Amino acid sequence: MRCALIMGLAGVLGLTAASAADVMVVSDATWKVTNPAPPTGWNSDVDFDDSGWGNAVENPSNHNIWMISLQSASGPNQVWARKVFNLSAPVASAVGHFGFDDNGQLYLNGHLLIDDTGGGATVFNNFVIDPSFFVVGDNLIAMHGIDTIAPFNSLNAQLPITLVPEPACAWLLAASAVGLLARARKRG
Numbered sequence: 001m002r003c004a005l006i007m008g009l010a011g012v013l014g015l016t017a018a019s020a021a022d023v024m025v026v027s028d029a030t031w032k033v034t035n036p037a038p039p040t041g042w043n044s045d046v047d048f049d050d051s052g053w054g055n056a057v058e059n060p061s062n063h064n065i066w067m068i069s070l071q072s073a074s075g076p077n078q079v080w081a082r083k084v085f086n087l088s089a090p091v092a093s094a095v096g097h098f099g100f101d102d103n104g105q106l107y108l109n110g111h112l113l114i115d116d117t118g119g120g121a122t123v124f125n126n127f128v129i130d131p132s133f134f135v136v137g138d139n140l141i142a143m144h145g146i147d148t149i150a151p152f153n154s155l156n157a158q159l160p161i162t163l164v165p166e167p168a169c170a171w172l173l174a175a176s177a178v179g180l181l182a183r184a185r186k187r188g
Contacts, residue, residue: 035076043142044110064154072150089163091131099156
């Protein structure tokens with residue numbers, strides 16, 4: 001009985017940890033893109049006026065985005081892209097996957113995270129981001145892409161963000177655990 005209770009409690013705790021509030025930021029057609037180069041603040045100011053920018057063109061099977069076309073011959077050789085997203089709690093961890101075909105930079109709230117000048121398509125997998133770079137409220141992810149080699153051009157971002165669980169969840173878990181243990185002792 002105690003073994004079943006412990007396993008049940010571990011399951012409840014594991015379920016709560018696994019279902020912590022998460023946010024996924026993915027490059028898609030909702031990102032704003034422009035060419036020519038925008039003025040200062042495009043990559044650091046969440047309130048920057050991008051109302052004149054267009055929406056990105058997206059390949060939905062891999063979340064690659066660009067402006068006008070993902071084909072080098074049809075799209076501009078440089079693009080500036082940005083997405084504002086909201087976080088309801090502090091960040092516990094963020095490990096992203098980013099790609100540039102061919103070169104570019106990645107910014108988060110004005111912090112330069114990646115400066116890819118290697119030429120050719122480059123992927124940055126399991127890229128750990130300092131949680132202090134995020135804020136509760138509106139955040140900005142921004143990318144500058146430079147196409148140097150045909151036939152394709154693209155930017156790619158997949159950023160799963162784990163938020164710090166609310167304290168109320170921890171108290172509810174603790175109260176439930178105490179109740180389950182007391183009930184088990186009463187029966188045992």
